[in-house]
Amino acid sequence: MSADVELDRVTIRFGHFTAVKTASLKIAGGEFFSLLGPSGCGKTTLLRTISGFLHPSEGSVRIGGEDMRRIEPNKRPTALIFQNLALFPLMTVAENIGYGLRVRGVGRAERKRRAEELLGLVALPDQGHKLVSELSGGQKQRVAIARALAVEPKVLLLDEPLSALDLKLRQHMRTELRAIQKRVGITFIYITHDQGEALTMSDRIAVMNHGVIEQVGTGREIYAHPRTPFVAAFVGENNGLPGQIAKVDAASAAIDTPFGTLVGRRGEGAAPGRAGTIFIRPESLRIAAAGETPSLEAELVTTAYEGSATHLFLRADDGRTITMTASNRDLAAVPAPGARIALVHDAAEAIVLATDAERPPA
Amino acid sequence: MSNPVTAAVLFAAPILVAVLFWLLGWRERRVAGDAAAPSFVERNGRLVATYLFVAVAFWALFMIVWPLLYMVDYSFHRKLPPSRRGGPDDVYTLENYWYFVYGSTRVFTSYNWVHINAFWQTIAVSVVVTVANFALCYPLAYYMAQVARPGRLRVLLLLLIVPYWVNEILRAFAFMVLFGTGGTINKILLALGLISAPIDFIGQNVALYAGLTYAYLLLMVFPLYNAIESLDHNQIEAARDLGAPWWHIHLFVVMPFAKPGIASGCTLVFMLSAGALAAPLVLGGPKTLWFTPIVYDRFYQAFNWQQGSAYAIILLLTCVVFVMLMMRLFKVSLSEITR
Numbered sequence: 195m196s197a198d199v200e201l202d203r204v205t206i207r208f209g210h211f212t213a214v215k216t217a218s219l220k221i222a223g224g225e226f227f228s229l230l231g232p233s234g235c236g237k238t239t240l241l242r243t244i245s246g247f248l249h250p251s252e253g254s255v256r257i258g259g260e261d262m263r264r265i266e267p268n269k270r271p272t273a274l275i276f277q278n279l280a281l282f283p284l285m286t287v288a289e290n291i292g293y294g295l296r297v298r299g300v301g302r303a304e305r306k307r308r309a310e311e312l313l314g315l316v317a318l319p320d321q322g323h324k325l326v327s328e329l330s331g332g333q334k335q336r337v338a339i340a341r342a343l344a345v346e347p348k349v350l351l352l353d354e355p356l357s358a359l360d361l362k363l364r365q366h367m368r369t370e371l372r373a374i375q376k377r378v379g380i381t382f383i384y385i386t387h388d389q390g391e392a393l394t395m396s397d398r399i400a401v402m403n404h405g406v407i408e409q410v411g412t413g414r415e416i417y418a419h420p421r422t423p424f425v426a427a428f429v430g431e432n433n434g435l436p437g438q439i440a441k442v443d444a445a446s447a448a449i450d451t452p453f454g455t456l457v458g459r460r461g462e463g464a465a466p467g468r469a470g471t472i473f474i475r476p477e478s479l480r481i482a483a484a485g486e487t488p489s490l491e492a493e494l495v496t497t498a499y500e501g502s503a504t505h506l507f508l509r510a511d512d513g514r515t516i517t518m519t520a521s522n523r524d525l526a527a528v529p530a531p532g533a534r535i536a537l538v539h540d541a542a543e544a545i546v547l548a549t550d551a552e553r554p555p556a
Numbered sequence: 557m558s559n560p561v562t563a564a565v566l567f568a569a570p571i572l573v574a575v576l577f578w579l580l581g582w583r584e585r586r587v588a589g590d591a592a593a594p595s596f597v598e599r600n601g602r603l604v605a606t607y608l609f610v611a612v613a614f615w616a617l618f619m620i621v622w623p624l625l626y627m628v629d630y631s632f633h634r635k636l637p638p639s640r641r642g643g644p645d646d647v648y649t650l651e652n653y654w655y656f657v658y659g660s661t662r663v664f665t666s667y668n669w670v671h672i673n674a675f676w677q678t679i680a681v682s683v684v685v686t687v688a689n690f691a692l693c694y695p696l697a698y699y700m701a702q703v704a705r706p707g708r709l710r711v712l713l714l715l716l717i718v719p720y721w722v723n724e725i726l727r728a729f730a731f732m733v734l735f736g737t738g739g740t741i742n743k744i745l746l747a748l749g750l751i752s753a754p755i756d757f758i759g760q761n762v763a764l765y766a767g768l769t770y771a772y773l774l775l776m777v778f779p780l781y782n783a784i785e786s787l788d789h790n791q792i793e794a795a796r797d798l799g800a801p802w803w804h805i806h807l808f809v810v811m812p813f814a815k816p817g818i819a820s821g822c823t824l825v826f827m828l829s830a831g832a833l834a835a836p837l838v839l840g841g842p843k844t845l846w847f848t849p850i851v852y853d854r855f856y857q858a859f860n861w862q863q864g865s866a867y868a869i870i871l872l873l874t875c876v877v878f879v880m881l882m883m884r885l886f887k888v889s890l891s892e893i894t895r
């Protein structure tokens with residue numbers, strides 16, 4: 195039913211340009227796996243390699259334990275959902291969904307039945323007779339999913355399929371996609387540059403940057419224990435304060451920054467004398483109580499009220515912007531902009547990472 | 557022409573045709589519901605719109621419709637010496653059409669096989685030329701539109717266009733040199749030992765078919781290229797990803813999408829092949845009887861313009877009807893192929 199996907203030191207080059215560098219991944223069968231990274235980092239390239247439209251310059255791709263080297267896209271147990279969906283405009287919804295079956299020589303009646311079944315699965319019943327151009331964005335999205343599922347792939351590859359939708363629909367489709375994945379039980383490899391999307395939907399996430407997979411883990415791991423400065427800065431909001439690492443022990447590290455010496459958890463590569471950065475999440479900052487020694491001081495520039503929480507945007511003495519998020523329960527009174535505020539951070543939630551280090555292998 | 561009824565028909569018909577087309581356009585707009593688009597006058601301003609309309613109408617009426625109607629009128633008259641024109645003998649008659657069928661204006665016992673055969677052969681060969689042209693151009697257009705890198709594409713376009721700087725007659729003679737019994741191709745085949753005696757390409761009409769195919773290559777390539785180019789490459793990959801073999805993708809994804817381009821390319825090539833004059837004259841074998849030289853002979857050898865007109869109209873109508881039938885068969889509408 196589902197299959198595991200394994201990338202073994204895959205490198206993909208276009209001429210002299212290396213789009214993906216020695217990427218290794220093991221994706222388990224039935225997993226909802228996300229590839230997260232900024233635009234141009236090689237996500238699509240990696241996905242096209244798995245689906246067979248590109249061939250790795252080095253390394254190999256295995257699906258269900260089988261080497262895919264000589265297997266063409268039309269023979270692979272994968273189905274790809276394109277960034278722009280690529281539905282066939284001259285065919286009806288049912289014909290679109292039935293295309294893969296038609297290729298396999300399935301008869302008209304059976305195709306129709308399967309199309310209806312799949313339309314039910316993606317919550318679009320009785321829309322089979324419509325033309326693709328008559329559908330809304332979200333509906334097209336579902337048709338694309340149904341078309342891909344019709345061929346009963348073992349692995350479904352999705353290339354930012356929700357990026358064209360408006361926020362509301364996107365959030366709705368996230369839940370929907372996850373539910374569909376649970377129902378069909380196959381492996382989903384999902385590309386996104388939206389970290390919120392990756393965190394809410396995935397079993398595990400691979401964070402990519404400049405063709406390198408920087409870290410693989412569950413959303414929780416990646417958010418709480420970033421292994422590289424890039425991951426720390428890219429996944430979720432983070433305040434990065436650079437400096438020089440002063441002292442480390444088993445679990446914690448102290449770093450000299452322009453704001454004074456700050457303490458956080460000891461992260462990847464942290465060793466005395468090295469250049470490093472301490473990353474402090476906005477939600478692990480709070481306003482210092484009277485008599486408490488503050489971690490840093492900054493001037494409040496503006497605030498943004500967001501129902502359950504309030505975001506405070508501050509400017510530090512070196513001009514750096516620092517963000518703090520306070521739950522409205524904890525925040526007795528929001529100071530007026532221009533006020534100088536003393537902040538303390540929770541050392542157990544901050545992390546010190548070396549920035550001069552070699553990139554650690556993922 | 558001297559007859560007032562004839563004159564009235566001749567002058568009224570172009571106007572009727574213009575009105576008819578305007579009505580057709582109006583109906584299509586209503587059916588297609590294109591109300592939001594600005595009207596022709598709104599887009600161009602009143603003065604320019606009037607000028608454009610008058611100029612195009614003038615050109616269409618006097619350069620195309622009017623001479624054509626003249627020919628229609630001619631074809632229903634007898635050839636008469638000037639002194640008897642407009643006299644009691646100058647009546648409407650189907651004589652010229654009967655001549656095409658029976659080879660005589662009076663005796664209807666035997667058929668005019670020479671002309672009838674030439675006619676059908678012209679149509680049949682034009683169909684073959686069109687199909688051959690399509691078979692040749694489709695892969696080329698597909699390559700240019702979906703596969704070729706920009707640099708390669710420019711080179712290809714140049715290679716396609718440059719030979720057409722040479723005029724049609726010269727190109728026809730070049731094909732004669734190529735295909736003649738002592739021509740380049742025969743020499744090569746002989747030198748390679750593939751044949752022991754030269755092949756009579758011209759007598760076998762091979763040269764004619766090749767010449768005709770080549771003559772209208774561009775008219776096939778460009779509509780196809782345009783149509784295929786607008787197809788999103790992801791759709792081809794999507795079909796492939798869904799398991800389709802390459803022929804299935806071409807047959808059920810690319811060609812249906814490119815249908816308007818295919819239709820306009822095929823129509824152009826078919827019409828022009830059926831009406832070609834230079835290539836059949838130069839490249840046709842001694843036994844070849846193409847229809848257009850026969851029409852030409854009616855005008856300039858027999859000096860029978862009335863009969864020539866009838867022949868030309870038979871060819872024109874047959875071609876139009878044939879194209880319409882094909883379009884109906886392949887479910888292409890007129891408005892699509894003009895896109």
Ligand SMILES: Nc1ncnc2c1ncn2[C@@H]1O[C@H](COP(=O)(O)OP(=O)(O)OP(=O)(O)O)[C@@H](O)[C@H]1O
Nearest residue numbers: 208211213231232233234235236237238239240387
């Ligand atoms: N066919 C190609 N030839 C040359 N370079 C390419 C080709 N395809 C992609 N690239 C390059 O590889 C890099 C990665 O591209 P890719 O499409 O994988 O990015 P991505 O992560 O999917 O980005 P996005 O989020 O914008 O879709 C880019 O720098 C791109 O310019």
Ligand SMILES: [Mg+2]
Nearest residue numbers: 237238277353
């Ligand atoms: Mg991409």
